[in-house]
Each structure stands twice: as C-alpha cells, then as structure tokens.
Amino acid sequence: MATRAAPILERILESRRAAIAELKAGGTAAGLSRSVATAPPPADFRAALVGDKVALIAECKERSPSGGWLQRPYDPVGLARRYAANGAAAISVLTEPEFFGGNLAHLQAIRAAVAVPLLCKDFIVDAVQVLAARAAGADAVLLIVAILDDARLRDLLAVTHGYGMRALVEVHDETEVERALQADAAIIGINNRDLTAMETVKDTTTRLRPLIPAGHLVVSESGIDSRADIDALERLDVDAALVGESLLRAPDLEAKVRELSGR
Numbered sequence: 001m002a003t004r005a006a007p008i009l010e011r012i013l014e015s016r017r018a019a020i021a022e023l024k025a026g027g028t029a030a031g032l033s034r035s036v037a038t039a040p041p042p043a044d045f046r047a048a049l050v051g052d053k054v055a056l057i058a059e060c061k062e063r064s065p066s067g068g069w070l071q072r073p074y075d076p077v078g079l080a081r082r083y084a085a086n087g088a089a090a091i092s093v094l095t096e097p098e099f100f101g102g103n104l105a106h107l108q109a110i111r112a113a114v115a116v117p118l119l120c121k122d123f124i125v126d127a128v129q130v131l132a133a134r135a136a137g138a139d140a141v142l143l144i145v146a147i148l149d150d151a152r153l154r155d156l157l158a159v160t161h162g163y164g165m166r167a168l169v170e171v172h173d174e175t176e177v178e179r180a181l182q183a184d185a186a187i188i189g190i191n192n193r194d195l196t197a198m199e200t201v202k203d204t205t206t207r208l209r210p211l212i213p214a215g216h217l218v219v220s221e222s223g224i225d226s227r228a229d230i231d232a233l234e235r236l237d238v239d240a241a242l243v244g245e246s247l248l249r250a251p252d253l254e255a256k257v258r259e260l261s262g263r
Contacts, residue, residue: 008065008099009195012123013147015098020126029128035135036163045117045140045166046187046217048089049240054230056261057119057219058083059244060110061094062101066193066200070248076106077113083247084114086254087261090140092119092242095133104136111137119168123147127159140166140187145176146195153183168219168242172204177211188212189242193222202229209236227259 023029049055060083062074071079080091093110094102107120119140120133125147133141143156153169160167169185171177172194180188192204200223212218220233221242233241243260250256257263 009147012065012096012099013125016096016123016125016129019097020128023128023132029131032128032131032135036131039135039137042134042139042164042166043115043117045090045119045168048117049187049217049219051089053262054234054238055089055240056087056257057090057092057240057242058088058247058257059092059094059121059242060106061121061244061248063099064245065099067245070245074101077109079248079253080110080114082253083257084116086257087263088116088257089240089261090117090119092121092142092244093138095120095122095136104132107133107138108136124156125152127156130156130159130163130165134163134165138165140168142170142189143167143185144170144195145179146170146172150179150183153179157183157185170221171208174208174211177208181212181216185216187217187219189219189221190238191221192224205233205238206236209238224260230260230262 060076060079062071063069083091093107094100095104095107096102111118117139120138121142124141130141141160157167168187168189169180170189170191171180172191190205190208192202193200202223205220217239219240219242220238224241224243225246247256
C-alpha cells in the first residue's frame with residue numbers, strides 16, 4: 001500500500017531522509033553497530049505498561065508544528081527525572097530536530113539519568129534509524145503506519161525485534177489498524193491526532209479500540225489532558241496513555257504527572 005503525506009508531514013520526511021543519508025555516510029552505521037554490540041540489553045517497554053491501571057508514557061519535546069514552543073529553555077534530562085520521580089511508567093523522547101527540537105543526544109543523556117524504559121519517537125522509515133535509536137539507549141521505537149508501506153512496516157518490526165527492542169506501532173484510522181494487525185504488531189498506539197491534518201479528535205481511541213483484539217497492548221496518544229480522560233481510557237480497556245503537551249504546559253508539572261499516572 002502506498003504511503004500518504006500532507007505538506008507538513010512530507011517536509012518532515014524529507015528532513016529525515018537527509019538525516020538518514022548522513023547516518024549511512026562515512027562509516028557511521030558501522031560505529032553504531034559496535035556501540036549496540038557492547039550496550040546493556042534494552043529494558044522491557046511492554047512490561048512497564050502492563051498493570052492494573054492506565055500507565056503513563058510521559059513525553060519530552062521542545063516544540064511541535066501544532067503546539068508551537070512547549071519548553072523554553074528545554075531541559076530534557078531534567079524533565080525525564082521529574083517524570084520518573086512522579087510516576088511515569090516510561091518516557092517518550094522526541095528526537096526529530098527540525099520540527100520538534102529533538103536530538104538523539106537528548107535520548108542518550110536521558111538514558112544515563114533515569115531507569116524507566118525509553119521510547120524513541122521519530123519519523124522512522126529506514127533500519128539505520130532503529131540502529132541509531134538503540135545505540136543511543138532506546139528500549140522501543142515508534143513506527144507510524146501512515147508513512148510506511150506494508151513491506152517496510154514488517155521489515156522495521158523485524159529489525160526492531162532483532163535488537164531486542166519493542167515497537168509502538170501507531171495508527172489513526174480503521175485501515176491502519178488492520179494493517180498493523182496484519183503486520184503482527186504487539187503494541188498498537190491509537191493517535192487521536194491525524195498527522196496529515198494535524199488535528200486532534202479524542203473520540204478516535206473510542207472508535208478504534210474495539211477493532212484491536214485481546215492480546216495486544218493498546219496505547220492512546222494525543223489530546224489527553226485530565227484524570228477524566230485517563231478514567232475514560234480505563235473504561236475502554238486501554239493499557240497506557242502517551243502524554244506530552246498537557247504535561248509540558250502544566251503550571252505544576254509534578255502534580256500533573258501524579259494526576260495522570262494515578263499516584
């Protein structure tokens with residue numbers, strides 16, 4: 001199946017393709033492979049999200065195309081420490097630089113600072129990006145169905161699992177749910193934000209959750225602002241919530257993390 005992309009998404013993908021070319025140039029990939037070979041094994045991202053309540057995946061990001069600046073100055077390590085200390089089960093780290101202000105160096109620094117599992121959140125379309133994420137200390141990567149054809153999705157899942165990592169496979173409509181299931185995705189993220197329009201509709205999780213059979217771990221992403229939202233996800237039998245902007249904009253970040261994590 002062909003991928004689709006809106007103008008802003010296509011600009012992001014063009015930027016990432018340039019970064020991929022850099023990663024493949026000058027023997028960089030070989031160096032990354034050596035780093036992975038000597039690194040400690042990944043933490044179990046999936047196990048961290050399994051429990052009797054909706055687990056919180058708290059996100060580190062400086063800015064976004066839809067939300068603008070979220071943290072100025074941006075201190076990803078400080079944020080990660082505050083998240084981990086107040087109940088986050090895992091931490092998502094934006095590593096896309098041009099549009100989100102991220103960097104793999106942020107992920108590497110966070111890995112040295114906290115023990116909870118880390119998700120590398122980027123626009124991954126090539127196996128070398130998975131390698132780079134693992135070398136930086138990621139325990140899981142985001143794979144977005146909307147930007148991958150079926151063959152590439154299966155290949156990237158295989159590469160991810162080959163490094164001992166987990167993949168959060170992101171969907172936002174019925175067709176993408178079916179494609180994720182056909183690719184044997186074990187962890188499915190329902191994104192309430194349509195990346196092609198950059199619009200958020202909270203009912204997306206309500207609509208798509210019944211299409212995912214038992215045995216799959218389900219994460220709701222985007223537009224989650226309150227304890228009431230978390231309670232609604234619990235009634236839908238959602239396993240985890242990935243939250244960024246409502247935490248990053250909160251006047252009392254620690255209190256907001258405790259509210260959403262149930263601590």
